[in-house]
Amino acid sequence: MADRISENLQNKISARLRFYQDIGIDLFYRSRSASASSSPPELSAVQPERVISASVSVVEYSETVETFAVSESSVEESPAFEDTLPRTSRKPVLPPAPAFQVPAPPKIVLPAPKSGLFDASEKISGDSLLKIRDDIGDCTRCKLHKGRNKIVFADGNPKAKLIFVGEGPGRDEDMQGLPFVGRAGKLLTSMIEAMGLQRQDVYICNVVKCRPPENRLPEPDEIKTCSPFLLRQLEVVDPKVIVALGACAAQTLLQTTRGISHFRGQWQEFRGRKLMATYHPAYLLRNPPAKADVWKDLQMVMAELGLERRGAKSTSAGKTS
Numbered sequence: 001m002a003d004r005i006s007e008n009l010q011n012k013i014s015a016r017l018r019f020y021q022d023i024g025i026d027l028f029y030r031s032r033s034a035s036a037s038s039s040p041p042e043l044s045a046v047q048p049e050r051v052i053s054a055s056v057s058v059v060e061y062s063e064t065v066e067t068f069a070v071s072e073s074s075v076e077e078s079p080a081f082e083d084t085l086p087r088t089s090r091k092p093v094l095p096p097a098p099a100f101q102v103p104a105p106p107k108i109v110l111p112a113p114k115s116g117l118f119d120a121s122e123k124i125s126g127d128s129l130l131k132i133r134d135d136i137g138d139c140t141r142c143k144l145h146k147g148r149n150k151i152v153f154a155d156g157n158p159k160a161k162l163i164f165v166g167e168g169p170g171r172d173e174d175m176q177g178l179p180f181v182g183r184a185g186k187l188l189t190s191m192i193e194a195m196g197l198q199r200q201d202v203y204i205c206n207v208v209k210c211r212p213p214e215n216r217l218p219e220p221d222e223i224k225t226c227s228p229f230l231l232r233q234l235e236v237v238d239p240k241v242i243v244a245l246g247a248c249a250a251q252t253l254l255q256t257t258r259g260i261s262h263f264r265g266q267w268q269e270f271r272g273r274k275l276m277a278t279y280h281p282a283y284l285l286r287n288p289p290a291k292a293d294v295w296k297d298l299q300m301v302m303a304e305l306g307l308e309r310r311g312a313k314s315t316s317a318g319k320t321s
């Protein structure tokens with residue numbers, strides 16, 4: 001077999017084999033008869049297929065060394081997650097694929113109400129929550145007084161930076177005289193706690209103070225009669241952010257007839273304060289998937305107030321002064 005190899009090729013192979021030995025991989029091609037020797041085998045003792053195999057092995061080895069070297073250098077720049085993977089599981093770091101750009105929906109900012117509901121309610125000098133409650137008294141100003149059990153004024157921190165406004169009391173609220181204490185109220189409490197707050201850190205009230213029969217929506221004349229009390233509450237508490245729960249509260253405060261889904265999740269302005277309209281907890285009980293939208297809205301509120309998520313100690317939404 002060796003006779004068929006030219007002298008020039010033999011010299012080249014011999015030089016290559018010595019190189020293999022120099023770099024310590026001569027065992028790849030060493031013949032059995034020469035395995036005990038530390039010196040390079042004679043070319044005649046080497047089987048050509050082993051030489052070919054040795055060449056392939058060296059190429060593979062070289063590629064392996066090169067690949068690993070690349071991998072090692074890339075480890076320095078890999079994110080921590082990659083460092084946790086076993087070396088054999090590491091994959092080449094590919095450039096990020098260009099993100100598919102979804103055009104953002106147009107932002108809807110409702111114009112600030114210039115006239116209407118609160119025109120007659122000028123800011124009252126020296127006003128207080130106690131005075132507002134006294135002014136309500138045993139109110140009979142609108143027809144809702146006929147079916148109510150208790151007037152539901154408000155609950156929570158009278159100096160809160162965050163106010164939740166609902167539409168009106170339900171059955172449980174009417175019985176207890178407190179807002180949001182039924183099933184929807186328990187969900188609202190969970191939402192507040194998920195924001196890293198306690199119920200007593202925020203202020204909670206409604207557009208109308210008496211329960212509409214059969215839990216129907218308050219009617220325009222009832223809203224017009226009762227909501228000036230709400231306006232006074234907002235002025236006295238002076239929150240940084242108002243969250244309007246449901247269409248009734250949002251439309252009342254923003255003086256609009258647009259559906260809440262058109263402007264929910266976008267900051268609105270109410271008398272110099274930021275207002276976020278979101279879905280009512282009662283709606284979430286009927287439609288749980290909408291909780292995700294509400295949570296997005298509440299996270300915007302949290303960011304505005306500098307709040308951290310549940311688990312982090314924070315009471316910054318409640319003023320202590």
Ligand code: SF4
Nearest residue numbers: 139142145209210226
């Ligand atoms: Fe008075 Fe308001 Fe009750 Fe109507 S809803 S009776 S205005 S407190």
